[in-house]
Structure formats: C-alpha cells, structure tokens
Amino acid sequence: MGLYTNTGLVKHAEKALALKTKYMWGGILRPIEQQYDMLFKMYGNKAGTGYTAARWNELKQLCNKGYYGVDCIGLVKSYYWSGKADGGTGSPKYNGATDVNAGYMYQQAKVKGLISALPEVPGLVVYSKSHPHVGIYIGGGYTIESTLGARGDGVVKRKLDNFWEYWFQCPFIDYPAAAKTVKNPESGTAKAVTLAFKATIRAEPRNASAKIAELQPGTKCVVVQGSEKTDTKTGYKYIQLADDPHGWIVTTAIKK
Numbered sequence: 001m002g003l004y005t006n007t008g009l010v011k012h013a014e015k016a017l018a019l020k021t022k023y024m025w026g027g028i029l030r031p032i033e034q035q036y037d038m039l040f041k042m043y044g045n046k047a048g049t050g051y052t053a054a055r056w057n058e059l060k061q062l063c064n065k066g067y068y069g070v071d072c073i074g075l076v077k078s079y080y081w082s083g084k085a086d087g088g089t090g091s092p093k094y095n096g097a098t099d100v101n102a103g104y105m106y107q108q109a110k111v112k113g114l115i116s117a118l119p120e121v122p123g124l125v126v127y128s129k130s131h132p133h134v135g136i137y138i139g140g141g142y143t144i145e146s147t148l149g150a151r152g153d154g155v156v157k158r159k160l161d162n163f164w165e166y167w168f169q170c171p172f173i174d175y176p177a178a179a180k181t182v183k184n185p186e187s188g189t190a191k192a193v194t195l196a197f198k199a200t201i202r203a204e205p206r207n208a209s210a211k212i213a214e215l216q217p218g219t220k221c222v223v224v225q226g227s228e229k230t231d232t233k234t235g236y237k238y239i240q241l242a243d244d245p246h247g248w249i250v251t252t253a254i255k256k
Contacts, residue, residue: 004080004173006123012079012087013136013144013155016070019089021154022059023146024069025049028091029078033063050148072134073102075146075155076125080172098172102132105171107201107213110220112168118160119167121175126164129212129246137167190242195219199253203246205229205238212247223254 016029024032026039026049040056043049059069068089070078077099081091100108106127115126122139135145137160146155151163169175195217202209215221227240228251239254241247 002174003085005085006121006169006173006175008085008087009076009079009123009136009170009173010138012082013075013138015087016068016075016078016089016146016155017144017157019155020065020067021146022062022067022069023050023071023148023154024059024074025051025071026074027069027071027146028074028081028094029068029070029089030091031064031089032059032067032069035069036060036063039069070146070155072146073100073105075144076105076134076136076170080170102127102134103129103213105134106132106166106168107215108171109168110171111175112166115162115164115167123170123173123175124167125170126160127166127168128164129166133163135164190222191225192220192222194255195221195249195253196255197253199249201241201247201249202238203248205240205248206231207234207236209248215249215253221249223249 022032024035024039025043027035036059043051045051045053078089078091079087080098081093081095082088083093106112106129118124118137120139122137124137126135126137126143133147135143137143141160142157143160144155144157145151147153151158195215197217199215201212201215203212222242224240224242228237230237237251238248239251241249
C-alpha cells in the first residue's frame with residue numbers, strides 16, 4: 001500500500017474541517033492570500049465559479065487572517081499533494097498530472113457505483129454529476145465537503161443526503177482489499193472490457209448527444225451486456241457503462 005490511503009483522506013478532511021476555510025473555485029487548501037491574485041487573474045467574475053466582485057472583496061478582507069481557500073475537488077487533491085499520510089495544508093507536492101476536475105476524476109476511477117449502493121468504506125468520494133460536485137464520505141452516514149451556497153461556505157460536515165448520485169474510489173490513493181467492491185449495473189450482465197480506441201462518453205446512445213467525458217485507448221471499463229442501442233442516423237452502435245446509467249460509448253472503440 002502506498003503513502004496515501006482512504007483512511008488518510010478522512011484524516012485530511014477532518015483536519016481541514018477544523019480550519020477557518022472559505023470556498024474558492026480552483027483553491028487547493030492554501031492560505032487565501034497565497035492564491036488570491038492567481039485565481040483572480042484566472043477566473044475573474046466567470047459565471048459558475050461563485051466569484052463576483054462582492055465575493056472577491058469578501059475574500060480580500062480575509063487575507064492574512066488565517067483563512068484557507070479550497071474548492072470541492074481541491075479538498076481531495078490537496079490530500080495527495082500534501083506529502084503526508086494523514087494530509088495537511090498548502091499542497092506542496094502539487095502535480096499537474098493529477099490535477100483533474102471532478103468529472104474527470106470520476107471517469108478515471110476504476111471502482112465506482114450508484115450512491116444507493118454506497119459501501120461503508122470511509123474515504124470514498126461521493127459525486128453529484130448534475131452540478132458537478134464532490135465530497136468525502138467519512139463513514140457513519142456523514143460527508144465532509146467544500147461548498148458554497150445553501151450547503152455552506154468552505155469545508156463543512158453534513159449528513160449524507162440525496163444530493164449525491166454516485167460514489168467512487170479516488171484513483172490517486174490506495175484502498176484496502178475489502179474496499180474493492182464489485183461494480184453492479186442496474187440491469188443486464190456486467191462485462192469488463194478494454195478500449196482499443198478513444199471513446200467519447202455520451203449522455204444518450206447517439207452521436208449528437210452531449211459529451212460527458214472522453215476515455216483514452218487502453219482504459220478498462222465495465223459495460224452492460226444486452227444494452228446495445230443503434231443511432232439510426234449514423235448506424236453506430238452504443239453500449240451502456242455499468243457504473244453510469246447515463247453514460248454510453250460506441251462499441252467499435254472496444255478491443256476485440
């Protein structure tokens with residue numbers, strides 16, 4: 001087992017909960033003053049980030065007052081960038097290769113499932129694709145997340161609720177063998193496959209459907225046998241992903 005584990009992720013989240021924090025889109029659990037200028041230049045008042053002129057002013061007033069800024073996925077990433085088994089602040093081990101957004105981390109995860117089948121494994125990541133947003137399941141029916149709005153501002157602890165749609169194992173940390181649960185599709189028989197070509201995950205089994213993410217050649221995933229549907233306009237056949245009832249990939253991408 002490596003340095004970073006699911007139990008370490010929980011300890012990291014609990015440490016962050018004890019700090020004075022504010023939600024900052026793009027924040028990686030560093031003091032607000034260390035991130036303010038860079039994030040301001042990067043995002044400005046971009047819609048969907050939570051940044052407005054008033055919000056920037058509020059954050060500026062908190063500089064050098066012991067506050068840390070972090071967003072939802074930043075709370076997870078700042079663990080394996082901490083350089084410590086039980087986490088910490090500052091993300092001194094930042095690594096661009098593992099700097100992914102919430103949706104891409106979910107797609108990279110090899111073990112995941114519907115929230116209705118969440119295993120009692122502290123350190124799993126819970127995910128709402130609708131928003132998108134992630135949190136850390138700490139066990140006993142509770143999560144720790146960094147959020148902004150009705151759910152809070154900064155790092156908060158909440159009861160697990162129906163806001164979450166999926167769970168997954170963070171692909172950049174280790175989980176004990178007991179946590180290696182089987183992926184269970186809602187219907188049909190699951191089959192593990194490897195991609196021979198790049199595949200676009202689509203929201204519906206048709207070429208013009210919204211693109212959710214892309215999977216690279218060599219990616220291993222699980223599909224639902226018998227779920228194949230043909231796009232009448234292109235003739236391409238699509239198959240459903242077992243761990244994502246809203247995700248479809250073209251069958252020609254699968255290695256024979």
